[in-house]
Amino acid sequence: MLRPRPVRLRDVADTAGVHPATASRALNPATRAQVGADTARRVLRVAKDLGYRPNPIARSLRTARSHTVGLIVPDLANPYFPPIVRGVESVLEPAGHHAWIVDTRGDPERERAQIESLRSRQVDGLIVATALREHPYLRALHAEGVPMVLVNRSVEGLDVPCVSPDDTSGITQAVRHLLGLGHTRLALLGGPSRTSTGAARTRAFRHAVRDAGLADDPALLAEAAEWSEESGARAMRQLLDTRSEFTAVVAGNDLLALGCYDVLAEHGIDCPGAISVVGFNDMPFLSRLRPALTTVRVPHHAVGAEAARMLFDCMAEPARPARSLLLPVSLVVRESTAPPRG
Amino acid sequence: MLRPRPVRLRDVADTAGVHPATASRALNPATRAQVGADTARRVLRVAKDLGYRPNPIARSLRTARSHTVGLIVPDLANPYFPPIVRGVESVLEPAGHHAWIVDTRGDPERERAQIESLRSRQVDGLIVATALREHPYLRALHAEGVPMVLVNRSVEGLDVPCVSPDDTSGITQAVRHLLGLGHTRLALLGGPSRTSTGAARTRAFRHAVRDAGLADDPALLAEAAEWSEESGARAMRQLLDTRSEFTAVVAGNDLLALGCYDVLAEHGIDCPGAISVVGFNDMPFLSRLRPALTTVRVPHHAVGAEAARMLFDCMAEPARPARSLLLPVSLVVRESTAPPRG
Numbered sequence: 001m002l003r004p005r006p007v008r009l010r011d012v013a014d015t016a017g018v019h020p021a022t023a024s025r026a027l028n029p030a031t032r033a034q035v036g037a038d039t040a041r042r043v044l045r046v047a048k049d050l051g052y053r054p055n056p057i058a059r060s061l062r063t064a065r066s067h068t069v070g071l072i073v074p075d076l077a078n079p080y081f082p083p084i085v086r087g088v089e090s091v092l093e094p095a096g097h098h099a100w101i102v103d104t105r106g107d108p109e110r111e112r113a114q115i116e117s118l119r120s121r122q123v124d125g126l127i128v129a130t131a132l133r134e135h136p137y138l139r140a141l142h143a144e145g146v147p148m149v150l151v152n153r154s155v156e157g158l159d160v161p162c163v164s165p166d167d168t169s170g171i172t173q174a175v176r177h178l179l180g181l182g183h184t185r186l187a188l189l190g191g192p193s194r195t196s197t198g199a200a201r202t203r204a205f206r207h208a209v210r211d212a213g214l215a216d217d218p219a220l221l222a223e224a225a226e227w228s229e230e231s232g233a234r235a236m237r238q239l240l241d242t243r244s245e246f247t248a249v250v251a252g253n254d255l256l257a258l259g260c261y262d263v264l265a266e267h268g269i270d271c272p273g274a275i276s277v278v279g280f281n282d283m284p285f286l287s288r289l290r291p292a293l294t295t296v297r298v299p300h301h302a303v304g305a306e307a308a309r310m311l312f313d314c315m316a317e318p319a320r321p322a323r324s325l326l327l328p329v330s331l332v333v334r335e336s337t338a339p340p341r342g
Numbered sequence: 343m344l345r346p347r348p349v350r351l352r353d354v355a356d357t358a359g360v361h362p363a364t365a366s367r368a369l370n371p372a373t374r375a376q377v378g379a380d381t382a383r384r385v386l387r388v389a390k391d392l393g394y395r396p397n398p399i400a401r402s403l404r405t406a407r408s409h410t411v412g413l414i415v416p417d418l419a420n421p422y423f424p425p426i427v428r429g430v431e432s433v434l435e436p437a438g439h440h441a442w443i444v445d446t447r448g449d450p451e452r453e454r455a456q457i458e459s460l461r462s463r464q465v466d467g468l469i470v471a472t473a474l475r476e477h478p479y480l481r482a483l484h485a486e487g488v489p490m491v492l493v494n495r496s497v498e499g500l501d502v503p504c505v506s507p508d509d510t511s512g513i514t515q516a517v518r519h520l521l522g523l524g525h526t527r528l529a530l531l532g533g534p535s536r537t538s539t540g541a542a543r544t545r546a547f548r549h550a551v552r553d554a555g556l557a558d559d560p561a562l563l564a565e566a567a568e569w570s571e572e573s574g575a576r577a578m579r580q581l582l583d584t585r586s587e588f589t590a591v592v593a594g595n596d597l598l599a600l601g602c603y604d605v606l607a608e609h610g611i612d613c614p615g616a617i618s619v620v621g622f623n624d625m626p627f628l629s630r631l632r633p634a635l636t637t638v639r640v641p642h643h644a645v646g647a648e649a650a651r652m653l654f655d656c657m658a659e660p661a662r663p664a665r666s667l668l669l670p671v672s673l674v675v676r677e678s679t680a681p682p683r684g
Binding site for chain 2: 066067068076077079082083085086089093098099100101102103105110113114117118121258261284285288289290
């Protein structure tokens with residue numbers, strides 16, 4: 001940034017009448033004991049008088065610590081993410097670290113450019129919410145020793161710490177809730193199977209349906225191309241086009257469920273009268289929707305906070321084997337689910 | 343970040359058999375012509391063979407350009423901001439710049455620490471959505487020559503470019519809409535008057551009401567302490583406590599309007615049957631609410647894109663006088679407004 005000529009270390013050294021290396025040692029608490037007490041006092045007084053501010057970039061060239069963490073989010077417009085960001089910050093900030101957030105919009109090229117930009121400014125580590133099951137770039141970063149924690153989604157076979165909601169339990173609770181209401185024809189509006197969340201939730205749905213003695217009918221499974229309202233709507237149209245009968249839809253996340261709402265409204269199909277809908281995430285604002293969405297509540301704040309704690313562990317002890325943390329989820333029943341008609 | 347020992351400029355120079363200064367000139371396209379063509383070719387080949395990556399931090403110490411911009415947002419959980427962020431990025435990215443987002447949560451101390459952290463990593467400029475009418479810190483940054491553009495809100499008497507929605511026009515449209523429906527007792531749920539948006543919208547409301555020949559009744563004005571649902575609810579309770587009669591509420595923004603919804607629901611007051619509500623911003627998801635909120639649409643994407651363009655102008659020509667850009671807004675009538683009862 002533009003500034004009026006800054007006071008440099010050399011100015012401090014010259015005014016104090018010492019060598020710049022001596023001034024540097026005096027100014028750094030970690031090396032201050034290496035210079036005489038009088039010298040140290042003189043240098044510190046001069047630095048204060050001149051308004052000297054150490055240049056943290058020059059310093060980080062030596063120490064390679066910036067006290068910043070990059071937070072890589074796939075879609076900042078998804079209200080699910082800001083509460084996770086707050087959880088991350090709740091742990092980073094008391095420790096004197098800052099989070100810089102970048103929004104990849106699910107674009108691998110943007111992601112790579114943004115992460116390279118963060119790395120080039122030497123962030124201390126990354127919290128990554130954009131993982132794909134196959135993700136060569138994250139794999140390469142890990143191989144280079146970049147401290148990194150994944151949230152929500154994992155990379156297959158990559159030994160990196162990960163914090164995620166318990167997808168299987170969440171979907172199982174959703175399916176059991178619908179079975180309990182009397183539904184027997186359940187459809188899945190699944191998320192992209194290239195993400196671990198998409199794959200795990202779909203797998204959990206099929207298991208839960210089969211465990212209930214129902215048929216695992218492929219005509220009742222649709223996959224959205226993205227985690228978005230538009231993709232959810234497209235997949236829901238596909239489901240309706242198959243003309244299979246179903247009275248309930250389990251959506252891979254809340255945005256997909258909103259896309260489902262849109263298509264039901266287009267077709268004049270009442271929710272929950274004709275079709276029940278369940279989401280996943282319990283993102284903010286859902287209780288205000290028409291109808292208020294039944295969904296799986298994820299402890300957003302805890303997801304972020306645990307990820308930040310894991311990243312600190314990772315930075316402190318790089319050789320430590322990676323742990324995965326599954327956080328418990330719970331079903332929140334609202335208005336979008338009801339017993340099937342008739 | 344941790345990495346295996348990187349290849350340094352000195353390694354390239356040694357292998358190519360040249361002085362490091364020569365290697366540096368050869369590697370930089372801007373200075374390459376200063377060394378012989380054969381030397382340049384040799385250095386470039388060696389750099390490629392060794393996998394040399396120039397250190398952008400060391401480079402930015404010289405050029406003071408990082409191609410990053412800090413984006414300072416007061417509340418990332420307000421769905422109004424992500425579309426503005428996207429507008430900013432739509433201009434930054436084709437120009438090879440990245441946005442790093444920080445969420446101040448309206449806390450001046452956090453804001454200062456976050457901005458200092460961004461400055462210390464030498465972002466090229468700031469896009470600031472957190473301005474207060476009195477904002478000594480932003481004033482100081484401006485005095486230091488930090489390139490900066492304000493969005494949404496301005497600092498009083500500070501000569502810095504600003505992009506904001508036309509607050510006066512928006513509120514005037516909202517009031518006229520309610521008058522047209524037949525309302526004559528309008529209340530204002532205003533935003534914090536320490537923000538320019540809060541002050542301007544409140545002023546516009548009072549003018550529009552007086553222009554219509556209605557009384558400017560102080561009992562019909564409440565001020566929320568923050569731009570949040572909770573503060574909106576608190577201010578709405580205050581309005582109801584005064585026992586003044588009113589049939590419509592103009593809220594300073596959409597989140598305040600949602601707080602208003604909550605209190606109406608608490609009291610069993612029907613919206614729009616008994617009380618109409620208008621918001622401001624047209625943040626995402628409003629059309630899905632019960633009732634869908636009538637509001638003032640702000641061109642979010644354009645707000646962000648224009649701010650980014652102004653920042654580039656600012657960096658290219660620091661001496662240029664600051665301009666303010668007011669973007670046009672329009673009323674979106676949905677379900678939360680109706681003629682008054684009886």
